[in-house]
Amino acid sequence: MARYHNHQIKLTPRYIEAIHELLEAELEMMQEQDKDYSDCWSWGICTIGNFSKPNHLYLTFGDEESRPKGMSQDTCVREGD
Structure with missing residues (x-):
């Protein structure tokens, strides 16, 4: 569950969509600029x-071989502990 100090917070659909967009933009940028490892x-x-x-967003990226099982889309937003 997302938190702010000890308070649980509900992520808004707009926030979740913005994070998906950030992930998509980073994937696109790195595929274009890191040609040897796209x-x-x-x-x-x-x-x-x-x-x-300060580091409440933890981003993870990978190739097809390391794709988590059951991950059907290219981006995922989830809540940590």
């Missing part, structure tokens, strides 16, 4: 943690 940029996940922390 296949390493197949999917991206953003895990959202505690908003009171």
Whole structure:
């Protein structure tokens, strides 16, 4: 569950869509600019943690071989612990 200090917060649809857009933009940018390793940029996940922390967004990217099982779309937004 996303949090702000000890308070649970509900992520808004607009916020979730913005994170998907960020992931898509980074995938696109890196596929275009990192030609030698463009296949390493197949999917991206953003895990959202505690908003009171400086690094509350944790981004993970990978190639098709490392795609998490069951991940059918290229981007995923999820809430951390």
